[in-house]
Structures are given as structure tokens and as C-alpha cells.
Amino acid sequence: MKIKTLTLLLLTIVFSACGRGLSSPPQAALPQTVRAVPAVMASSPETADLYRSLDELAQLERAGSWFQGMALTESGMRENAGDYAGAVAAAYKELAWAYGRGFIQKEDLEQGLLNVLAVKSEEAVTAAANAVLAFVREQWDEAAAGLEPLFDEQEEPDGFGRWMILVCALEKNREDRHSGAAYKAIRARYVQFPEYWYRGARAFSGIAAAEYAENCVNSSPQGPFADECRNILAAFTGLRGEDGLSIKTKVEIESIISNSLNTGNPHLLDPLLPLIGLPDNPYTVYAVGALRALNSVPIYRDYFNAQASVSRGRLAERLSYICRS
Numbered sequence: 660m661k662i663k664t665l666t667l668l669l670l671t672i673v674f675s676a677c678g679r680g681l682s683s684p685p686q687a688a689l690p691q692t693v694r695a696v697p698a699v700m701a702s703s704p705e706t707a708d709l710y711r712s713l714d715e716l717a718q719l720e721r722a723g724s725w726f727q728g729m730a731l732t733e734s735g736m737r738e739n740a741g742d743y744a745g746a747v748a749a750a751y752k753e754l755a756w757a758y759g760r761g762f763i764q765k766e767d768l769e770q771g772l773l774n775v776l777a778v779k780s781e782e783a784v785t786a787a788a789n790a791v792l793a794f795v796r797e798q799w800d801e802a803a804a805g806l807e808p809l810f811d812e813q814e815e816p817d818g819f820g821r822w823m824i825l826v827c828a829l830e831k832n833r834e835d836r837h838s839g840a841a842y843k844a845i846r847a848r849y850v851q852f853p854e855y856w857y858r859g860a861r862a863f864s865g866i867a868a869a870e871y872a873e874n875c876v877n878s879s880p881q882g883p884f885a886d887e888c889r890n891i892l893a894a895f896t897g898l899r900g901e902d903g904l905s906i907k908t909k910v911e912i913e914s915i916i917s918n919s920l921n922t923g924n925p926h927l928l929d930p931l932l933p934l935i936g937l938p939d940n941p942y943t944v945y946a947v948g949a950l951r952a953l954n955s956v957p958i959y960r961d962y963f964n965a966q967a968s969v970s971r972g973r974l975a976e977r978l979s980y981i982c983r984s
Contacts, residue, residue, distance in 0.1 A: 709740045717815060717848070725851045730756065730819075744809040745820065747775070747787035752819045759853035761882040768795045783809070794823050803827035817845035822855065829862035839863065850874075857884035860891050869895040877910045896940035905933035912946050916953070925953075925962035932966065935981075936974030943977075951981050 716733050719725075730753035737746040754771055757763045772792040776785065790805025803824060810820025822845065828838035842859060849855035856875035860868050872888035872895075879885060890903035898906075907915070912931065919927035931950065937943045953959040960982065967978035 706740055709736050712736055713740070717817075720848045721817070723847070723850045725756065727757075728753070743781050743783040744787040745813070745818075747784055747791065748810065748818075748820045748823070751791045755854060756852060759857075759882055759884065760879050765795070765883070791823070794827070797830070799827045799830045803831070816841070817848045821845070822849065826858045829858065833862050833864075843867075851878055853879040853882050853884050857888060860888050865895070873908050873910075876908050880911060892942070893940075896942070898937060898940055902937055905937055906942055907931060907934050907946065908942065909945055912942070912949060916949055920953075923958065925959050928962070932970075932974060935977045936970075936972070938973070947977055947981060954981055 713733065713736055716729065716736075719729070730749045734746045734749035734753070737743075737749055751768075751772070754763065754768050758765060758768055769792065772788050772795065775788045776792070786805060787809055790802055790809065793802035793805060806820060806824050806827065810818065810824060813820055815821065825838050825842045825845075828835050829842060832838075839862060842862065846855070846859075853875050856871045856878060859871035860875055862868075863871060868891055872891040875888040876885050876892075886904065889906040890900050892906050892908075893900060893903035907930070912934075915928060915931055919925060928950070931946050935943055935946050935950070950963070954963060963978055963982045967975055967982060970978055
């Protein structure tokens with residue numbers, strides 16, 4: 660089986676998810692130097708050109724760029740270069756980004772890999788698909804045992820295979836300082852990848868965990884990792900676990916307020932009400948300060964007064980405070 664067949668098997672999962680009504684991110688054109696790579700065999704003299712194109716893709720990621728289809732392009736390149744395990748990992752990366760953004764479900768990840776395993780293929784493809792499937796199922800020992808022989812010696816220390824190996828190490832032992840340092844060192848390439856931030860938030864503690872959790876929420880507020888990261892932020896600020904769902908990051912607060920101002924609709928501020936009713940914490944303090952600045956606008960002053968009149972307890976007190984500014 661060609662790896663391009665693998666890519667198609669995985670990609671049908673994304674298409675079927677979009678067909679269920681899930682939105683998809685905007686697509687961008689690949690750089691011409693990347694798009695024009697020819698199909699060649701691994702033994703061809705053009706292999707060096709393929710690897711240069713892979714390096715260009717890696718540099719785009721390290722610069723904070725990501726768009727739909729980028730990893731699928733990488734998968735095809737790796738097939739052409741004879742890196743069959745890398746092609747599997749890159750194809751999975753496309754699905755992992757889609758899952759982290761909330762465009763597909765976790766069962767879609769598994770089904771895509773099971774589809775690959777159901778087709779007779781190269782030994783490296785089967786080995787990689789089994790290892791990645793164990794990773795998806797959070798079977799960390801099995802995943803590490805399968806991934807390390809395939810990717811531990813790869814040249815890129817921040818490659819996707821290396822990222823998965825580091826996740827396995829930290830999920831098995833959060834006190835692994837060597838893996839923790841290596842994980843932090845590769846952040847530039849994964850700045851838009853929600854699961855990178857999520858795994859770091861789980862692995863680290865203190866302010867590092869809070870930073871990773873906040874970045875995870877900011878990268879995908881409605882994604883599958885956001886709720887747990889909000890709970891991590893709640894714990895870091897001394898709140899109860901159940902308060903986590905009310906947490907909004909500073910980026911979210913600013914976005915909500917900006918949308919409200921742009922539309923002239925104060926009721927778009929409603930999602931901030933549970934937050935400003937929480938005990939003192941940095942996110943509530945920031946939200947209250949930002950909302951006070953709106954009180955000089957009559958429509959917002961009326962909104963705050965109306966909400967204060969029907970609220971109780973801490974929320975009513977905070978709204979009254981906002982109204983007095």
C-alpha cells in the first residue's frame with residue numbers, strides 16, 4: 660500500500676467529520692517551493708531536494724505558521740523520501756491538529772488508524788500505525804516502546820515523532836527533568852498546537868503549568884482539552900475545581916469585550932458573568948477592571964445596572980462596583 664493511500668484513509672475521517680456539520684479552519688496555499696516537489700523514489704538524486712522542502716515546512720511551523728493540509732503535504736514528501744514511519748506520523752499529525760481544534764472526535768482518530776492497519780502495507784507503516792494508536796489510547800508504555808525505535812534517532816529534535824516520545828515520557832513520569840526541559844525547548848514549532856500546551860500543562864507544575872494551560876485554552880477555547888486546562892488554572896489560582904468552567908483567560912476576556920463593542924450588544928458580555936462572580940483571582944480581577952471601563956457608555960451602564968438588580972451575592976457586589984465607576 661502506498662502511503663498516499665494511508666493519507667486518504669486518514670483524510671476521509673476529516674471529510675466525514677466536516678460532513679457532520681463541524682466547521683473547518685481556513686485553508687492557505689502552500690509556498691510554491693514546497694508545492695512543486697516532484698514524486699521521486701528514495702534512491703533518487705532528488706531526495707536531497709525533498710529533505711530541503713521538509714526543512715522549509717519545519718521552518719514554517721517554527722515561525723508559528725500552520726494551516727490545514729500542511730502535514731498531509733509533509734506525509735507525501737516523507738513517502739517520496741522513503742521515510743514511511745515519518746509519513747504515518749505526519750498524516751496522524753494532520754488529524755491531531757483537527758482533533759485539538761475540535762473539528763473531529765477522538766474516535767475518529769482511532770478509526771483512521773484502524774483503517775490503515777486493516778490494509779496490507781509496509782512493515783514500517785504497520786509498526787508506526789500501531790505505535791500511534793497506542794499513543795491515542797494513552798497506553799504510554801506500549802506507545803513509547805513502539806515510537807522510540809522509529810523516531811528517537813531522527814535528526815529533528817522537535818519533530819512530531821520526538822514530540823510523541825516526550826509526551827509518553829512525561830505522562831509516565833512528570834518528574835523527568837530531562838524530558839521536561841526537552842519538551843519546553845520545542846515549543847516554537849507547536850505554538851498553535853493545542854495538545855502541545857495541554858500535555859505540558861499536565862506535566863508541569865506551578866506557573867509553568869498555568870502558562871501552558873492558558874495557552875491551550877487560547878489556542879482552542881472550545882476544543883477537547885480546554886475544560887481540563889481551565890481546571891488547572893482554577894487550581895493554580897486557589898479556586899475549587901468546579902470553578903474552572905467559569906474561568907476565562909485574558910485573551911478570551913478581551914475578545915468577548917471587543918466583540919460586544921464592535922456589535923454594540925452588551926449581552927455578548929453574558930459569558931463573563933460567572934467569571935466575575937468567582938472569589939478573588941487574577942482572571943476575575945482583570946475582567947472587572949476591563950468591564951469598569953465600559954460603564955461610561957450608557958448602554959453598558961444600563962446593562963450592568965440591570966444585571967446587578969437580578970443578581971445575588973458576590974456577583975451582585977461586583978456588578979455594583981462596576982456600576983459605581
